[in-house]
Amino acid sequence: xxxxxxxxxxxxxxxxxxxxxxxxxxxxxxxxxxxxxxxxxxxxxxxxxxxxxxxxxxxxxxxxxxxxxxxxxxxxxxxxxxx
Numbered sequence: 001x002x003x004x005x006x007x008x009x010x011x012x013x014x015x016x017x018x019x020x021x022x023x024x025x026x027x028x029x030x031x032x033x034x035x036x037x038x039x040x041x042x043x044x045x046x047x048x049x050x051x052x053x054x055x056x057x058x059x060x061x062x063x064x065x066x067x068x069x070x071x072x073x074x075x076x077x078x079x080x081x082x083x
Contacts, residue, residue, distance in 0.1 A: 010036050026062050 017032040037044055050058075063074045 006039055010039055013039075026059065026066075 013032055013035050017029070034044070036042075060074070063071075067074050
């Protein structure tokens with residue numbers, strides 16, 4: 001496959017991800033990155049390397065980026081079962 005074809009496929013993956021909404025885009029984040037890594041031949045560690053607290057903080061940062069720091073959703077406490 002040519003570089004141009006690979007980039008074209010990666011563009012479609014990113015566009016598909018960009019069309020996701022709310023938490024669905026967060027959960028899809030791994031899928032898109034792993035798909036791009038595979039296309040580019042990048043090997044990555046699939047084992048968890050962060051604690052649950054660090055994972056939750058990443059979700060909080062993602063929500064701030066998505067909604068803004070003053071949004072009511074961001075200010076509320078997210079139940080553990082959603083993480």
